[in-house]
Amino acid sequence: MSVAVENFVKAIYKNKHQDHKDTKPGTIAKKLSISNAAATDMSKKLAERGLLKYEKYQELQLTDKGTKMALSVIRKHRLWESFLFKLFDMSLHDIHREAELLEHETSDFLADKISEYLGYPKFDPHGDPIPNADGEITTKDTSIALSGAEEGRRYTISRLMSDDKEFFDFCAMNGLRFGNTLEVVKQFSNNKMTQISISNNTILLNQDFTTIIYVTEAV
Amino acid sequence: MSVAVENFVKAIYKNKHQDHKDTKPGTIAKKLSISNAAATDMSKKLAERGLLKYEKYQELQLTDKGTKMALSVIRKHRLWESFLFKLFDMSLHDIHREAELLEHETSDFLADKISEYLGYPKFDPHGDPIPNADGEITTKDTSIALSGAEEGRRYTISRLMSDDKEFFDFCAMNGLRFGNTLEVVKQFSNNKMTQISISNNTILLNQDFTTIIYVTEAV
DNA sequence: AAAAATATTTAAGCTTACTTAAAAATTAAT
DNA sequence: ATTAATTTTTAAGTAAGCTTAAATATTTTT
Numbered sequence: 001m002s003v004a005v006e007n008f009v010k011a012i013y014k015n016k017h018q019d020h021k022d023t024k025p026g027t028i029a030k031k032l033s034i035s036n037a038a039a040t041d042m043s044k045k046l047a048e049r050g051l052l053k054y055e056k057y058q059e060l061q062l063t064d065k066g067t068k069m070a071l072s073v074i075r076k077h078r079l080w081e082s083f084l085f086k087l088f089d090m091s092l093h094d095i096h097r098e099a100e101l102l103e104h105e106t107s108d109f110l111a112d113k114i115s116e117y118l119g120y121p122k123f124d125p126h127g128d129p130i131p132n133a134d135g136e137i138t139t140k141d142t143s144i145a146l147s148g149a150e151e152g153r154r155y156t157i158s159r160l161m162s163d164d165k166e167f168f169d170f171c172a173m174n175g176l177r178f179g180n181t182l183e184v185v186k187q188f189s190n191n192k193m194t195q196i197s198i199s200n201n202t203i204l205l206n207q208d209f210t211t212i213i214y215v216t217e218a219v
Numbered sequence: 220m221s222v223a224v225e226n227f228v229k230a231i232y233k234n235k236h237q238d239h240k241d242t243k244p245g246t247i248a249k250k251l252s253i254s255n256a257a258a259t260d261m262s263k264k265l266a267e268r269g270l271l272k273y274e275k276y277q278e279l280q281l282t283d284k285g286t287k288m289a290l291s292v293i294r295k296h297r298l299w300e301s302f303l304f305k306l307f308d309m310s311l312h313d314i315h316r317e318a319e320l321l322e323h324e325t326s327d328f329l330a331d332k333i334s335e336y337l338g339y340p341k342f343d344p345h346g347d348p349i350p351n352a353d354g355e356i357t358t359k360d361t362s363i364a365l366s367g368a369e370e371g372r373r374y375t376i377s378r379l380m381s382d383d384k385e386f387f388d389f390c391a392m393n394g395l396r397f398g399n400t401l402e403v404v405k406q407f408s409n410n411k412m413t414q415i416s417i418s419n420n421t422i423l424l425n426q427d428f429t430t431i432i433y434v435t436e437a438v
Numbered sequence: 439a440a441a442a443a444t445a446t447t448t449a450a451g452c453t454t455a456c457t458t459a460a461a462a463a464t465t466a467a468t
Numbered sequence: 469a470t471t472a473a474t475t476t477t478t479a480a481g482t483a484a485g486c487t488t489a490a491a492t493a494t495t496t497t498t
Contacts, residue, residue: 024475024476025475034457035456035458036475037456037457037459037478039476040476041477041478042455045455057463057475057477084332088332088336094328098325101324101326102324102325104324105320105321106317106321107316109313110303113307114307221484223484223485244445244447245445253485253487254487255445256447256487257486257487259447259448260447260448260485261484261485261486275493276494
């Protein structure tokens with residue numbers, strides 16, 4: 001399957017499961033930086049191929065086949081990220097950029113080799129779950145956005161939901177890393193900011209960041 | 220640059236430096252399993268882009284720019300092969316197949332990371348030299364084909380020049396591996412066969428194999 | 439050196455994955 | 469509930485990278 005098709009079904013999948021936006025051609029077009037016309041066109045073609053359901057002016061819906069393809073690509077992406085992060089000294093942004101390309105040129109065979117090498121990881125360095133070889137996500141996500149965390153409680157960082165270099169640079173500089181622990185000092189509900197304490201530093205985060213940093217309660 | 224273009228200049232480079240065949244569009248077409256017409260077409264386009272020199276009915280000649288591109292792709296290919304071979308338990312044929320895809324989606328940055336991780340290797344598992352980051356091959360090749368080796372002498376396997384799965388399977392089964400040592404027992408010049416001794420086994424190889432197995436005299 | 443065989447080039451056409459511009463439908467605003 | 473704004477779709481067109489078929493040039497054979 002072509003890169004364009006793989007990216008298209010992946011975008012639909014992520015749009016629905018992560019961003020919870022309207023999954024219409026236009027939304028996908030924006031994500032992929034292509035025109036609306038191109039997205040509509042592709043939608044029709046993929047409907048013919050049985051990867052999704054398309055009806056004029058309605059939301060796109062991946063079929064089982066389409067979902068499987070999306071999860072296969074996502075699996076490869078997240079395995080590559082895990083692998084590159086572990087072996088090389090690369091930033092979260094860099095591993096994402098490389099994985100974005102490699103994911104389309106990776107055989108199932110190689111993906112399994114990488115998974116085996118890493119000990120069948122269930123999460124990538126962003127905290128995103130890695131689908132297994134059958135295209136299933138077996139882990140349950142109980143994490144919440146930092147914006148909704150409670151004052152005075154300690155949390156473990158479970159997910160950094162972004163593709164943005166500046167965000168990752170900020171995280172790296174401040175110890176905001178998958179698995180690390182922090183304490184929520186105060187929620188400023190009026191200003192929509194969150195004050196946290198992490199490795200003896202106090203940081204004030206605004207909503208842009210607290211809605212993409214996910215955490216679970218620390219034990 | 221596109222995959223098609225990268226493969227085209229790579230094919231020209233290898234055709235000239237390894238196979239020493241006529242580097243005309245038809246030869247390249249065969250290698251890439253495309254029509255002669257497509258190869259002629261591509262040749263013209265790449266000439267416009269300054270990657271090669273094209274004159275009707277003449278041999279194609281890579282420019283410095285084209286050569287640099289070819290060597291960059293070859294570098295990535297051979298680094299991937301070295302990397303996959305070292306980390307995973309994969310056959311020479313499998314690593315080649317995967318590298319053939321990955322080579323086109325690998326940034327210079329990642330290639331350098333891989334090289335660094337491996338300790339800046341100069342040869343891949345086939346014994347092929349790996350161009351450095353500047354696209355230069357700094358090693359001298361003093362190896363000879365096994366078909367031209369002398370009776371009674373000991374040699375080190377320096378290169379397995381093939382893409383063929385059956386050949387590699389045969390090599391793996393019989394200890395014919397880059398760096399291993401063998402002794403040439405007899406050259407049957409009439410039958411164009413070579414008898415070798417390797418790890419207590421005697422093997423009779425025909426010309427198909429002795430012209431793609433390269434060796435250097437063992438010390 | 440001419441004929442036959444082979445290779446290369448040209449021409450026309452196809453598919454994929456886009457584009458822009460205009461038309462049609464939907465959604466939001468007053 | 470119209471009107472306005474936004475989205476989606478249709479239509480027409482482009483570039484890359486191929487194809488087959490026919491024309492042309494080069495090589496090889498005799």
